[in-house]
Amino acid sequence: MQDGNALTVSDGEKTPGSREKGLNRVLEILDFLHTTQRAIGIGDLAKGVNAPRSTTYTLVRSLVDAGLLEMAGDGNRVYFGKKLYLYGMDYVRGNDLLRRGRQEVDHLSRETGETSELCMLQSGRYTIVHSSPGTRPFRISSATGLQIPLPWTASGRLLLAGLERVEIEAMVSDDDLVLPDGRKLRLDDFIADIAKAGVTGYCVTSGLVDAYTKCLAAPVFSAPGKVEATMCLVVPIDTTDERTSSLIGLLRDRAARLSIAG
Amino acid sequence: MQDGNALTVSDGEKTPGSREKGLNRVLEILDFLHTTQRAIGIGDLAKGVNAPRSTTYTLVRSLVDAGLLEMAGDGNRVYFGKKLYLYGMDYVRGNDLLRRGRQEVDHLSRETGETSELCMLQSGRYTIVHSSPGTRPFRISSATGLQIPLPWTASGRLLLAGLERVEIEAMVSDDDLVLPDGRKLRLDDFIADIAKAGVTGYCVTSGLVDAYTKCLAAPVFSAPGKVEATMCLVVPIDTTDERTSSLIGLLRDRAARLSIAG
DNA sequence: TACATACGTCTCTTGTAAGAGACAATCACT
DNA sequence: AGTGATTGTCTCTTACAAGAGACGTATGTA
Numbered sequence: 001m002q003d004g005n006a007l008t009v010s011d012g013e014k015t016p017g018s019r020e021k022g023l024n025r026v027l028e029i030l031d032f033l034h035t036t037q038r039a040i041g042i043g044d045l046a047k048g049v050n051a052p053r054s055t056t057y058t059l060v061r062s063l064v065d066a067g068l069l070e071m072a073g074d075g076n077r078v079y080f081g082k083k084l085y086l087y088g089m090d091y092v093r094g095n096d097l098l099r100r101g102r103q104e105v106d107h108l109s110r111e112t113g114e115t116s117e118l119c120m121l122q123s124g125r126y127t128i129v130h131s132s133p134g135t136r137p138f139r140i141s142s143a144t145g146l147q148i149p150l151p152w153t154a155s156g157r158l159l160l161a162g163l164e165r166v167e168i169e170a171m172v173s174d175d176d177l178v179l180p181d182g183r184k185l186r187l188d189d190f191i192a193d194i195a196k197a198g199v200t201g202y203c204v205t206s207g208l209v210d211a212y213t214k215c216l217a218a219p220v221f222s223a224p225g226k227v228e229a230t231m232c233l234v235v236p237i238d239t240t241d242e243r244t245s246s247l248i249g250l251l252r253d254r255a256a257r258l259s260i261a262g
Numbered sequence: 263m264q265d266g267n268a269l270t271v272s273d274g275e276k277t278p279g280s281r282e283k284g285l286n287r288v289l290e291i292l293d294f295l296h297t298t299q300r301a302i303g304i305g306d307l308a309k310g311v312n313a314p315r316s317t318t319y320t321l322v323r324s325l326v327d328a329g330l331l332e333m334a335g336d337g338n339r340v341y342f343g344k345k346l347y348l349y350g351m352d353y354v355r356g357n358d359l360l361r362r363g364r365q366e367v368d369h370l371s372r373e374t375g376e377t378s379e380l381c382m383l384q385s386g387r388y389t390i391v392h393s394s395p396g397t398r399p400f401r402i403s404s405a406t407g408l409q410i411p412l413p414w415t416a417s418g419r420l421l422l423a424g425l426e427r428v429e430i431e432a433m434v435s436d437d438d439l440v441l442p443d444g445r446k447l448r449l450d451d452f453i454a455d456i457a458k459a460g461v462t463g464y465c466v467t468s469g470l471v472d473a474y475t476k477c478l479a480a481p482v483f484s485a486p487g488k489v490e491a492t493m494c495l496v497v498p499i500d501t502t503d504e505r506t507s508s509l510i511g512l513l514r515d516r517a518a519r520l521s522i523a524g
Numbered sequence: 525t526a527c528a529t530a531c532g533t534c535t536c537t538t539g540t541a542a543g544a545g546a547c548a549a550t551c552a553c554t
Numbered sequence: 555a556g557t558g559a560t561t562g563t564c565t566c567t568t569a570c571a572a573g574a575g576a577c578g579t580a581t582g583t584a
Contacts, residue, residue, distance in 0.1 A: 027330070084352075091343065120344065314573050
């Protein structure tokens, strides 16, 4: 078998060079579709997850048959299927925090007119689990499920509160510390922020992800000291201090209401 | 090695006796969790899907690591995970019909006070994709994602409209024709119902799934002649003819609004 | 103290699925 | 028609995962 696999462009992957488990391929496929956020051709999908075409065809067929994926309108593209929606609804039903959190977020954004979000850690990454747009003409609506480096956000600081330094270091890559505009945060500063957020019980960041917004966040506890989620508001950066602190008060109140035994 | 075929204890399963693909096991696991609707121990899960314990442990670990499943509160039970929720939301986002359908259903049930549902074919089975409870004291709320034999429902008759007889026969098993109360429908009658529903553009069934309710349904088209979904109302069986036909009118109107180019 | 049942981890074997690649059929440009 | 890229299907090999089962531990109950 010659020196076979040659090159393997190896975009940084680890694989020593041999076969990959089908289930893992499937998980990659799902994640890939989640990032593309749209139906995609099977060929492109194979490229996207860096899997052999034949394997991809086989797996996709299984998944389509099972209803986890569906062929999209024109006929040779795939995207998520009804079954994933059903499973997702099951998750919501079985998860009090999420169910109530969604309501609170919707309510909060209607009440304040600002974009409001429910955020959680998702396998070590910051994830917007639910968001409600707000009524401003220019709203920065980040899609549900979007994953953002922890250091870029106020919520990230709260979600890590209570963790050991080593745990934090494990979760935050060097790239994560580089903001969208190129500035680089110092890890120590970030860790200091986390500690401070843990003590004060809220967190505000200004102009981190972009230059026009402030992010206000408050923790939701699943147990004393354990931050399970955060609620946050995304407001224009020139929001007055007075309004900001009033919003923070509201936010903390609502987040506390979500907390167990709150 | 010996005479091979070795009995195969075969506890009733069909398999000729050998190994099952991991991905299939996973699909069974997910389906099983969907039917149980609650967190379950890994041992029971293995029993439930009739898989070896060791295999089940391995697969569950992969799925938990990937976030498709989560360990439930007490620590040794599993249920659906956040990631499935995120994928489900992606599905909703990519699916106009579902998104608008959910709204219409919610609105319709608020407006009429009756239980309202959006239904679709899901891999050859009838599925309640979204339902909104209605305001009656005794409401028959079937869970989202519930799968019911096609012949039991009004929606089932509409969803099959336009299909060939052979296709229908393929989708309907003999068991499906037996109603919950033991009565058995004749296949020919069912097919006649389907044809009639296709022509009239709505369908009403009385006392099929249970003795106390009527089911009114109207088709949602994704293309001329192609029924993609149905909206339906579940009302008390003694609803007056007058109110029934007024509800049907409303229902057909809303369903038409959902249809493409409607 | 025994006895039974459940849990979680590990080892080893072998059936089988992941993968390479060939193939015909479209499609999209010249 | 000519060229190249892409699509869906199929075959064959072998690396590897599915599965059987043993093990140690943690329950519960007579």
